[in-house]
Amino acid sequence: MQNADPENHRPDGTTDDDEVVIAARDWVVRLASKDLTERELQAFKVWHGASEAHRRVFETERRFWQRLGRLVAEPDTAETVPEAEPPSPTRHIRPMRGHGRRPGAAPGRRRKILAGSLVAACLALLVMVGDDGLLGPAPDHATDVGVQRSVRLPDGSMVHLNTDSAIDLTYNDRERAVTLLRGEAQFDVLPDSARPFRVAAEGGMAEAVGTRFIVRLEDGSVRVTVSEGKVLVSSPADGDPPRSQLVEAGQANRYAPGGPPGPVEVADLASVTAWRRGKIRIDGLTLERALTELDRYLPGTILLIAASEDGFDAVSGAFDIDHVPAAVDGLAATHGLSVTRIAGLITILR
Amino acid sequence: MSDSRLVQAFRDYEAELIQFLSARLRSSTLAQDLTQELYLKIRALDDGAVVRNSRAYLFRMASNLALDHLRGERRRAEILAEARSFLGEETDMITPEQALIAREELARLRLALADLPPISRRIFRMSRFDGLTQREIAERVGLSPTAVFKHIRKVMDHLATVRDP
Numbered sequence: 001m002q003n004a005d006p007e008n009h010r011p012d013g014t015t016d017d018d019e020v021v022i023a024a025r026d027w028v029v030r031l032a033s034k035d036l037t038e039r040e041l042q043a044f045k046v047w048h049g050a051s052e053a054h055r056r057v058f059e060t061e062r063r064f065w066q067r068l069g070r071l072v073a074e075p076d077t078a079e080t081v082p083e084a085e086p087p088s089p090t091r092h093i094r095p096m097r098g099h100g101r102r103p104g105a106a107p108g109r110r111r112k113i114l115a116g117s118l119v120a121a122c123l124a125l126l127v128m129v130g131d132d133g134l135l136g137p138a139p140d141h142a143t144d145v146g147v148q149r150s151v152r153l154p155d156g157s158m159v160h161l162n163t164d165s166a167i168d169l170t171y172n173d174r175e176r177a178v179t180l181l182r183g184e185a186q187f188d189v190l191p192d193s194a195r196p197f198r199v200a201a202e203g204g205m206a207e208a209v210g211t212r213f214i215v216r217l218e219d220g221s222v223r224v225t226v227s228e229g230k231v232l233v234s235s236p237a238d239g240d241p242p243r244s245q246l247v248e249a250g251q252a253n254r255y256a257p258g259g260p261p262g263p264v265e266v267a268d269l270a271s272v273t274a275w276r277r278g279k280i281r282i283d284g285l286t287l288e289r290a291l292t293e294l295d296r297y298l299p300g301t302i303l304l305i306a307a308s309e310d311g312f313d314a315v316s317g318a319f320d321i322d323h324v325p326a327a328v329d330g331l332a333a334t335h336g337l338s339v340t341r342i343a344g345l346i347t348i349l350r
Numbered sequence: 351m352s353d354s355r356l357v358q359a360f361r362d363y364e365a366e367l368i369q370f371l372s373a374r375l376r377s378s379t380l381a382q383d384l385t386q387e388l389y390l391k392i393r394a395l396d397d398g399a400v401v402r403n404s405r406a407y408l409f410r411m412a413s414n415l416a417l418d419h420l421r422g423e424r425r426r427a428e429i430l431a432e433a434r435s436f437l438g439e440e441t442d443m444i445t446p447e448q449a450l451i452a453r454e455e456l457a458r459l460r461l462a463l464a465d466l467p468p469i470s471r472r473i474f475r476m477s478r479f480d481g482l483t484q485r486e487i488a489e490r491v492g493l494s495p496t497a498v499f500k501h502i503r504k505v506m507d508h509l510a511t512v513r514d515p
Contacts, residue, residue, distance in 0.1 A: 025510075029502050031433040035483040035495075041429050044436070062437055064513055065506075068478060070456055071463065150394050277395070322418065 020053055024061040032065060039299065139181050142166035145299045146324070148275065153178075157197065158188040162216075162275045163297045163321075183296075184216035186276060189229075202257040204235030204242070213247075214272055225252040225272045233261045280319040280327070287335060290315035291349070294331075297324045298347070305350040356392045359404035367412050374416040384415045458512040466505055473498055474505040 027044050030036055036044075048054055141151050143161045150160045154171050161167065165183025173195065178187070180201040189197045189208045199206045199215050201222045206215055211229025215222065224233050226247045234242040235255040245261035247253045252267035274281035280297065282290045288304055295302045312335055319327035325347075332339045332349050340348040360367075364385065371381035388411055463471060469491065476487045477498075484502075488495040 025503060025506050028437065029477075029499060029506065031437050032477065033484040033499070034430065034433075034481070035485050036429055036433045038425065038429060041432060048436070064510060066438065067452060067455070067513075068459070068506075068509065070452065071459060071478070322414070 017053070017057070020057045021061070023047065024054070024058040027058060028061045028065045042299070139166035140169045142181075143183070146297050146321075148278075148321070155190060155192060155195070157190045160186040160188075160276060162186075180215050180217060180222075182217055184214065184218075184275070186212065186214045186273070188212045202235075202255075204233065204255045204257070204261070206247075207232045207234065211249075221254055221256045223252060223254045225267045225269070226250070227267075227269055227273060235259060235261050274318065275321060278321045280321055280324070282315050282317055282319070284314045284316055287312040287315055287331065290331065291328070294319065294324050294327055297321055298328075300346050302328065302347045302349070305348060356395065356404055356407070357389075360389055360392055360408060363405055363408055367408060370409065371412055371416055374413070375419065380419070384412070384419060388412055388415055452514075455512075455514045459509050462509050462512045463505070466508055470501045470505050473501040477502050 027047065030040055031044065048058060141149070141159070141161060143149050143163060143165050145164045148160065148162055150158060152158055153169065153176070155176055157176070159167060159178065162184040165185055166181040167185060168179040168181060170177040170179070176192070176195050176197045178185075178197075178199045180199055185199075187197070187199060187208070189211050197208045199208075201215055201217055202220075204222055206213065206224045208229060208231045211226065211231060213224060213226040213229075213231050215224050222235075224231060224247060226249050228249050230249070231247045232244050233247055233253045233255065234244040236242045236258060243260040245253055245264060247264055250267055250269060252265045252272070253261050253263075254265075255261045268283060271281040271283050280293060282293055285293065291302045291304055315331060328347060328349070329339055331337075335349075337349045340350075342348070367388065368378070368381050368385050371384050372378045375381055375384070388408070391411065392408070463474075466474075473487055473491060476482045476490070477484060482490070484495050484498045488498045491498070493501075
């Protein structure tokens, strides 16, 4: 029996349901594709779990797909036409991302405390799934969560992108300019005295001639760590001309957007560069900070719902970037916490 | 570049590594692919990485790659099984009543299918009945996986206009 779809005929004439139908058909076709990815499956579960309406419409479309299986007996003359034609434009141009356009517009009430987090996780996921379009033009080079990549730049310098990171390039005969849009990157810069190498982040800049350094966007501020050579870090102080700070090998520096560079610190190079060797090194951080660090390499969110924040021991250790969930389990176990995972997206420690 | 020591070690042990991976994965093609992946990995390593025992290091990396691969295969099978169960592939029994009602619907669906461009029908058929993945279909018809997806979606939208409510 097929259900009529009452929401298609709502008296107020809203069209939310059209979007749900489109999304449900998208999901049916992807679920039937036989090459569904882990991420898509997780996104589907979040979507499917998000509302009664989603489940009802999906059920209608799923049954329809099953009935289509009975068209098989019909011979089809199409087999003799191998020629491909350009696909005609349809209204859902970006199939797997289309239903991300208004993720907050899902009908229905907020049901539980977790609802907010679910929506947040859903948003985060869709941002990751969508590789362009949602956030303006695609960056020149980017990595997904949990992925690292090395890119050779036009001048031969190398950039190594850590998890969930993105850069844009502006190369001309006066400068080699890189903008760090998100995440963290290590730059191995080839010397070129005619064209300084500049990394812009949050209105500030790190400039090098020939050196190796890491720039990371973290909690709204920018951290520059130098492993070889020297880097000049500049950032404007409240509209004043930019102030600069020279940072040498083994040192680090931090600035907030619109603020001047802070004092030079001694860098913990082993920890800061660990990701380049596939490790996450944590040295005496609070449990919460340590989880935040691990969270960078996981899709979704880690929530710490703990009784006594001050009761936890500081965390130290080296973890495998390829096995972050196991690291979270290990941390939880040593702190007497239990781990709950929801749809592979939200990890709760309590 | 100090990472060339690892690369050198890799060349020394390459045959052994392939043999090792073949035994683990029971496929020499796969073993060669993963050995190549291993090579790319050590080439990309930070030259600051200090490796005391190159041979042990290479074999541990190879072992990890094999493990990841097997885990990935298992996970893929699980994902497929989950997708199938969401689609209700095992449980969708057709009752005689449904079959009777569906006969008229089926006739309408067939007519509607005939309206569609041959390439769309062909792609739909390959996906719905021939058990090909959308990626495989894409390779066969020379389109992108996204284009294949769109064709199937277009067929579905069109057929939905004549289906039973």
